[in-house]
Amino acid sequence: LGDALLNKRMLPYRARVRARTMDEFDGWVRHDGEEFLYVLTGVVRLYTEFYEPAELRRGDSAYYDATMGHNVISVSADDATILWVTSLT
Template sequence: MDQLAPGVMAPADRRARMGERLRQIRHERGLTLAEVAQRSGLAVSTVSKVERGLMALTYDRFSQLADGLGVDVAALFSEHGERFRPGEVAVARLGEFRLHETDNYAYEMLFPDLWSKAMTPMLGTLRPLETMRFDRFVKHAGEEFLFVVDGRVTVHLEDKSPVVLDRGESIYFDSGRGHLYAAAGTDGARILVVCTRGFGDAAKEEAARY
């Protein structure tokens, strides 16, 4: 059995915590599973599985979920947070993040207690493409910046040739174009990703009030 360092939460426990947080927000908003599904564009079964801790969503889908609930993405990871306001400064120390793992990626969500940010910054750990399982490209509203912290990374883009990036190199693109990342060699890779949010005015207005 894998041993976890003290204080490190197992993936199943993280999924359960996310499910509890989703259910809490949904109940606070007075929404049914069907209403959240309709507002977010996700299947009712998908929302239900997330609430029950049976599924971890990719970035594009948990962004849809946040938009459907009318909250900032960070609010799904932290029960208590404050809006980022003009003139404010925030610092993230080493190890200060919320870990979100999917079948393919491990995201370290930075500044989870800072809501209504214009950008969503994340550190990520990648595996080689051969060890990952994809059934579709990821795509979502907004723009995206990726910087290779360590290793080599292949960025696969819908309807374009793959782009290989070495350590210290970066790419900036429209997140609405289908994309996925993988380590380019047999070793893993570390990346910094920053996404902007492109949600609608109604969701922005609700998120500002949350």
Template sequence: MAEDIYDDYPSLTLAKQSQEPSIEPLKLGERIKDIRGKLGITLEEASQRTGLARSTLSKIENEQISPTFQAMQKLAHGLQIDMPQLFEPPRKKTASGRRDITKAEHGKPHPTQTYEHELLATQLSNKRMLPFKSRVRARTFEEYSDWVRHDGEEFLLILSGSVTFYSEFYEPVTLHDGDSVYYDANMGHMLVSVSEEDAHILWVTAK
């Protein structure tokens, strides 16, 4: 994939609403599990940080036991949070309502020496994914001056035709209609069409 592409950059839900607000009981174990998840640490790592046994932490998170005040002090200190944060209910995720429809052949064209890209969902900014369709014009490995590499992970699906997928640490592989590959985009990679007609692919790059 060409590097310069990165220079650009009904469903109904029924909800019951009570007339009087209700207060949900505090689920301390759920809150602790939520904090640990946001920190991206395992139970074992949390045990090492807090000095609490892994089995004890597991029982607390699953509401099997209630932590003592001393245990909560260790949790706050080990997880590097203030004690009151343990009693804040987990924030519920809400839908942002973002949507962008791209009609066929109405994407933003972005031709390069080896590819002819059609950028999709271009009205949305700050996307976590960059989707686009491409026609692979390159026919030989030598048409590339160097490996293509960039941050993130990438997924590609062959829509029509066939390509040879070259990657820095693997043997070349030929992919046909319906085949796909997911890979680390920091690894050098490139494509060449090997079918009679130029291959068409769907590409999705995740940050």
């Protein structure tokens, strides 16, 4: 999304969440910057290194420091879809 913009400070993208368990990940995802996610379809569970898991439904959102370990799984019957925006540092 927004790939024509030069010198972006945010990376917005739509993602399909296929994972159903934390076992499908090789550890935590972590990187510089901050992230915002917005659930477009389905239900997801956001796992973070320092907080209890949060279940998010269509229309729900989360904003967090991306240097903290994090992963997202779908808890829907179908894959979930989210809008993810990552700040670029």
